[in-house]
Amino acid sequence: METFAVEGLPEIREGDDLAGLIEERVDFEDGDVLCVASTVVSKAEGRKADLSAFPASERAKSIADRLESVAGERKDPRFAQAVLEESEALLTEAPFLLAVTRFGHVTVNAGIDRSNVPGADLLLLPESPADSAERLSSALSVPVVVTDTSGRPFRYGQRGVAVGWSGLPAARDWRGESDRDGRELGVTVQAVVDELAAAANLVAGEGGGGTPAVVVRGWSFGDHASSDDLFRREADDIVREALRGWDFG
Numbered sequence: 620m621e622t623f624a625v626e627g628l629p630e631i632r633e634g635d636d637l638a639g640l641i642e643e644r645v646d647f648e649d650g651d652v653l654c655v656a657s658t659v660v661s662k663a664e665g666r667k668a669d670l671s672a673f674p675a676s677e678r679a680k681s682i683a684d685r686l687e688s689v690a691g692e693r694k695d696p697r698f699a700q701a702v703l704e705e706s707e708a709l710l711t712e713a714p715f716l717l718a719v720t721r722f723g724h725v726t727v728n729a730g731i732d733r734s735n736v737p738g739a740d741l742l743l744l745p746e747s748p749a750d751s752a753e754r755l756s757s758a759l760s761v762p763v764v765v766t767d768t769s770g771r772p773f774r775y776g777q778r779g780v781a782v783g784w785s786g787l788p789a790a791r792d793w794r795g796e797s798d799r800d801g802r803e804l805g806v807t808v809q810a811v812v813d814e815l816a817a818a819a820n821l822v823a824g825e826g827g828g829g830t831p832a833v834v835v836r837g838w839s840f841g842d843h844a845s846s847d848d849l850f851r852r853e854a855d856d857i858v859r860e861a862l863r864g865w866d867f868g
């Protein structure tokens with residue numbers, strides 16, 4: 620498997636034909652998967668925003684106050700308002716805002732980004748990264764994974780995850796297959812879109828590299844059952860359940 624960045628993409632602006640800009644710079648081959656940083660998908664979709672667009676509600680003000688008293692950091696209440704508006708629920712309100720986005724992805728601050736956003740305060744995640752991936756995939760005739768850099772519980776550091784995908788399943792289901800000793804695998808469902816996203820994110824980098832699109836070549840899903848589930852349903856999520864009683868301080 621080989622991964623390489625699409626070189627020479629410009630700063631992406633609202634309304635840009637992202638698929639066209641990528642297509643001009645890559646000769647896709649059969650079996651390629653294209654991974655694209657959500658940042659540029661959002662920019663093309665006009666998801667830059669200023670704090671002034673999010674007048675703070677009482678709830679946002681109280682969240683900002685609580686964050687300040689628990690984390691010792693003053694967040695603009697309008698930022699809390701933006702997170703609230705992008706979220707279906709908040710799992711924690713302190714020491715940081717852990718949000719369930721409207722499309723089901725759980726991430727800090729609803730994935731609202733302040734890096735690589737010239738000319739605006741904030742960049743919101745695409746409204747529906749799955750739909751964004753679907754549009755890119757049908758324009759380019761390759762499977763597409765939309766990625767974002769995200770933190771993880773239990774571990775320091777961030778890595779790329781899939782927030783939307785199209786043209787390939789989310790996961791390889793190994794259950795029922797055998798290990799080297801012939802023991803049947805009972806639980807392993809491999810979240811391949813996250814693994815592709817992490818590989819691509821490694822190539823894309825986090826700073827000013829200007830390489831938001833990465834081609835994965837020579838990887839294949841293989842002969843496995845598949846699953847399209849990635850975002851845990853609430854009923855299956857014991858962590859979410861445990862956080863329900865969380866004392867926000």
Ligand code: GDP
Pocket residue numbers: 627628629630631632656657658659662732734735766767768823824825826827828829830831832
């Ligand atoms: P995120 O992980 O989706 O939040 O995206 P990042 O902000 O980490 O950016 C990922 C990569 O895309 C980095 O190499 C950035 O330099 C690059 N990048 C971000 N915005 C643009 C853009 O508008 N144009 C280009 N060419 N690169 C960008």
Ligand code: MN
Pocket residue numbers: 658732733734735
């Ligand atoms: Mn960013």
Ligand code: MN
Pocket residue numbers: 657658730732767768
């Ligand atoms: Mn991001």
Ligand code: MN
Pocket residue numbers: 656767768824825
């Ligand atoms: Mn990133």
